Amino acid sequence: MTTNEDRVQPNETTVPLLPCPAPEETLAFWRALGFEVTYEQTRPYVYLVVQWSGFALHYGPAPKGLDPAKEQTGGCLVMVDAVAPYHAAFVDAMRGAYGKVLAKGVPRITRYRAGASRFSVVDPSGNTVVFIQRDEPQDMEYGGSSALEGLARVLDNARILREFKMDDRAAYRALDSGMRRRAEDAPTVEQATALAGLIELSVALGKTDRVPEWGAQLRALTLTEPERAQVRSFVADPALLEPWWRPQEA
Numbered sequence: 001m002t003t004n005e006d007r008v009q010p011n012e013t014t015v016p017l018l019p020c021p022a023p024e025e026t027l028a029f030w031r032a033l034g035f036e037v038t039y040e041q042t043r044p045y046v047y048l049v050v051q052w053s054g055f056a057l058h059y060g061p062a063p064k065g066l067d068p069a070k071e072q073t074g075g076c077l078v079m080v081d082a083v084a085p086y087h088a089a090f091v092d093a094m095r096g097a098y099g100k101v102l103a104k105g106v107p108r109i110t111r112y113r114a115g116a117s118r119f120s121v122v123d124p125s126g127n128t129v130v131f132i133q134r135d136e137p138q139d140m141e142y143g144g145s146s147a148l149e150g151l152a153r154v155l156d157n158a159r160i161l162r163e164f165k166m167d168d169r170a171a172y173r174a175l176d177s178g179m180r181r182r183a184e185d186a187p188t189v190e191q192a193t194a195l196a197g198l199i200e201l202s203v204a205l206g207k208t209d210r211v212p213e214w215g216a217q218l219r220a221l222t223l224t225e226p227e228r229a230q231v232r233s234f235v236a237d238p239a240l241l242e243p244w245w246r247p248q249e250a
Contacts, residue, residue, distance in 0.1 A: 015058050016076035018060070019059070019063065019066060019073045020048060020060065021125050022068055026059065026124045027050070033052070036052070045060070047060055069126065073126035074128075078130065083119055084112065084114070106122055108122050109122075110163075116163055150185065151178055151183060151191065152186070159171075162201070171197070188221050188227070189231065191217075191221060193230070195215075195218040196218065196231050198210070199235075215243065218241070
C-alpha cells in the first residue's frame with residue numbers, strides 16, 4: 001500500500017539563496033529599510049536571513065572576486081498584490097535613514113510610475129530584488145505589443161527597456177531615435193509622451209543639457225487636459241514636466 005509519505009507532494013517551497021559578497025553593508029541596508037535580521041552568520045561561511053512583512057530573503061556565500069558594482073550577482077522575484085505600497089514604504093524608509101532616495105548606483109531603488117506593475121531594489125551585494133504585481137498583464141511582458149506601429153511602438157519599447165530591463169540608457173536612445181525618425185507623422189499626444197520620457201530620462205542619466213530642448217518642444221504642442229494626464233502617466237515624476245507645459249488658452 002502506497003502512503004502519502006511515499007509520493008511526491010505538490011506542496012514544495014523554494015528559497016532563493018542570494019550571493020552576498022558584502023554581508024555587513026547588505027544587513028545595514030535592509031535594516032535601514034525596516035527589515036528584521038532573523039539569522040546572521042559570517043563564519044565559517046556567510047548565511048543571512050532578513051524578513052519584512054510576509055517574506056524573507058536568504059543570503060549565502062559569494063564566488064571569490066564577485067564585484068557587486070557590476071550587479072551580476074543574483075536576484076529573486078517577490079510577487080505581491082499591489083506594488084505601489086511597497087515602493088512607498090521603501091522610499092519613506094530610505095529618506096528617513098539616508099536623507100534621500102537612493103536612485104543611482106549600488107544600492108538603489110528604481111523609479112515607480114503610477115500604474116506600473118513592478119519595480120526593483122538593488123542591494124549592496126549587487127542582487128536585484130524585483131517586486132511584481134501578481135496579476136501583471138501578459139502584454140506588459142518583454143515582448144510588448146506587435147499591434148503597435150510608428151512612435152507608439154517606440155514608446156512601448158522604451159517602457160519595456162525602462163521598467164522591465166532597467167536600462168535607462170537604452171530607453172533614452174530609443175526615444176531620441178524615435179523622435180528623429182517617427183515623430184513627424186505621429187499624433188501630438190504620442191510626441192508629447194516621448195518628450196516627457198526624454199525629459200525624465202535626461203534627468204535620471206545626468207544629461208540635463210538637453211532638457212531645455214525637449215521642454216521647448218513639449219511647450220510648443222497643444223494638448224487637451226486628458227491628453228496631458230495621459231502624458232503625465234508615462235513618467236514616474238510628473239513634476240518634472242510642469243515648467244514645460246504650454247499655457248492653457250482661456
